[in-house]
Amino acid sequence: MRQRMKQDSTRSATYTVDCEDFVHVVEFNPFDSGGGGSLIAYGCKSYIVIASCRFQEEDPSVNGIEFNILKSFHHGARIDAIAWSPETKCDALPPLLRFCTAAGDQTLRIFNSDFHEHNECKILKGHTSYINDVVFSSSEGNEIASVSDDHTCRVWDLAGNRIAMFMLRSPGMSVVWHPLEAYKLLVAEKTGMIRIYDLIKHQAILSLESLQMPLMSADWCLHNTFRVGAVAANDWVIWEMPRSSYPQDNNPVHADRATRFKWSKCNENLFATTGYLGKMNTQLVIHHLGHPHPLLIGSAPVGSGLSWHRSLPLCVVGGYRKLYFWLTEM
Incomplete structure (x- = not known):
């Protein structure tokens, strides 16, 4: 077709x-x-x-x-x-x-x-509640990580064996495996905490914290490994590691709750967010860190x-x- x-x-x-x-x-x-x-x-x-x-x-x-x-x-x-x-x-x-x-x-x-x-x-x-995100390892693709409302992040091999599990303090909302950081895993929790785990030592090595909640989605910038973004409450939130565990920048973007955050794959300053626009519409906003106003605002029914x-x-x-x-x- x-x-x-x-x-x-x-x-x-x-x-x-x-x-x-x-x-x-x-x-x-x-x-x-x-x-x-x-x-x-x-x-x-x-x-x-x-x-x-x-x-x-x-x-x-x-x-x-x-x-x-x-x-x-x-x-x-x-x-x-x-x-x-x-x-x-x-x-x-x-x-x-x-x-x-x-x-x-x-x-x-x-x-x-x-x-x-x-x-x-x-x-x-293995998960005992809804799974909110899943990702393959970016280098060889021989492992999978998932996060769930059951307050766990689990790492699996392709045969379905669980090879690691991290206990979270709230529902896991996003999990990201950066292609330039093969042994690190970013996990974002609903209460606004983002941790980067060392998959060799099986422990958290860095934490970021949002001042807003609930955090619904987070992403690790492809072309700038120091940059992490998320949406929490009505805002987009940006961290520049390792300056501080608290955000370097945030801005209200959606009148109703923000739902998703994604960095562009071709520009480290470009990102998109979505949020509710009334009961039956979703609002998309595309942002550039060098511009004070959105580059594009659109909407999609449901x-x-x-x-x-x-x-x-x-x-x-x-x-x-x-x-x-x-x-x-x-």
């Missing part, structure tokens, strides 16, 4: 793609998987879709956006989070598709496929999820039967 769409001037999004169901979560593949274009995964109530997408900003032969669904997987439970493995390769022989999901039934699922007939799904059990393209200043939010893509100038 291939769709070609021009810029949609009737909506705030630069591009939109129709889906068959409400999109709970959406993730661009942050790794180079070969084959040209970018891979994207989105999760609905009971299935997950893998697609490739290419934009005219990266390929002048494309008219707007070219979106091609590659594979769909039955999931059996609501998808709450998606993590891509760096081992996913479209141009390998045979090709490999590997990703992990956090499901509403409190389990993790590791999917392996050759994009065709060979498909496997391994279920990882929007959820937030992810940046690997090399473009472009992010995506899911919604009711649509994906919404926003492109901004840096």
